[in-house]
Amino acid sequence: MIKVSVVMPTYNRADLVGRAVESVLNQTFHDFELIVVDDGSSDSTRDVLNKYNEDKRFRYIFQENQGQSVARNKAIELASGMYLAFLDSDNYWPLDRLEKSVPCIESLGMDYALVYGDGYSVDLDEKIIGSSDRKGHPDSCLYDLLLNNFVGMNAVLVRTEQVKALGAFDETMRSGEDYDLWLRVAIEHKFKFIPEKLCYYLVEGDRVSNNFEGVMANNERSIERVFQHMDSPINERKKRNIWSRFFNRKGRYFSQNRQKTSAMRCYLRALSYTPLSFNVWRSILALVK
Template sequence: MDTLQSRIYRLEQLLQSAPERPPGASAAVATLESPAVSVVMPTHNRARYVGEAIESVLAQSFRDWELLVVDDGSEDDTRSVVARFLVDPRIRYLHQSNRGASAARNAGIRASRGSFIAYLDDDNVWYPDFLKKAVDVLATRPEISLAYGALVTDIHNFHQERILWKNFDRALLETGNYIDTNVMVHRRSLVDAAGGWDESLKSLEDWELVLRYTRTEPAAAINVLAAYYRHCDDTRITKLQDYQRDEGAVLAKNGDRPPAS
């Protein structure tokens, strides 16, 4: 049972400032090909916010990354905002006609080079140690293909929690997603084995991806604040009919139990 005591314990884990790394992390990370992490950022008409998202990638304590900003047919000033950051050779700008966030993420993956892949939406921001902790886990635990941190949010209200972070539980995951797009890092091999983002879905695409990527092996929860989920405008609001349709499609595709009532 998820008690108040267990929530406090998880919060203490997140807030502790433990400098130690997993055994062998330094040597394991040093063997990774560069860039170690490809960060894929889809964006559409968010010129006002995308710069702050990019800045949070630049602020990461782990530095061996590339950032692919995939402009999904923006009609505002997004291109010129992103252009200011292109002096950093790690950042690339791609443009496509408007096809949706999942198509933009897939385009970013195809253009990426990293062994690990992470995602940051254009209106959210990362906490500075997220990539460092995720890479340490993936580099030292070959049996793990997906790691995730904690999401700070005022939007999701998952069991009335502001910090969305739970130990991996496949049965719980089948009732609803607690691993947000912005807090996961996974191996490229998962894309090769199970495919990329489902472009037919208009909502719940992150839930579908995580269900598919954890079907045969568990994910690892890491004790790090990963992302802050910001409510910047109304473009995130999902139509009820899309949600209900996509919920059925996700469960049918993955053969999982229906959500608990």
């Protein structure tokens, strides 16, 4: 059985997908397959990818455009690896990414479903312009995860059986679908942090993840779904803190974009959950200055 199935959706990324593919095929860890699902590209993506067909670890699938959740789920359906790793076609991995991830998850018990690491942000010239530095989250991390998504999609290694048991990604979501899946996994399983930079994330204007309002709408759905789960361990006090943090963060986004009415509406919603929150009152004072 193959150890790792690498899942890569792509759409009109002919200029970048080759870099992503080669960062996988050149890994120092060799026991993997790479499944690329082309979500209906109309550029030369197919031509770029055809040159990798001779590599037995590489598999290319074309589908009509249905969104990245459907594309990822198609690859997961075909996956034969014990573990799943994800790489978007505009990002790329350091060459020891899998070598650092696989031994970690294999050292853990089955109560651990997922390991994750940090990453660098890069520009189009591959210059590092930022990084994530996650620390301090417990292995039983559902509450922390409900407060904020700290698990980067492209720095994850997760047990295939757990993902398939949960139905994989929600195909009705065009953004925020990774957070939704991590929450569902975290209800019953632990996560382990790897203190390493495991991905390079490209920062540019047309990324799906830049659709903040769509992401937040789907995040709200995902959080509510956890609260409705019969086995959710989240009590009422924690729920109020989670919603307050959520609407305060949403309000700050509107404030930064000079949408003061929408921002105030979010801040008041946050206060309805935690009337004495210093952070929310600070956001309101910053808005009315």
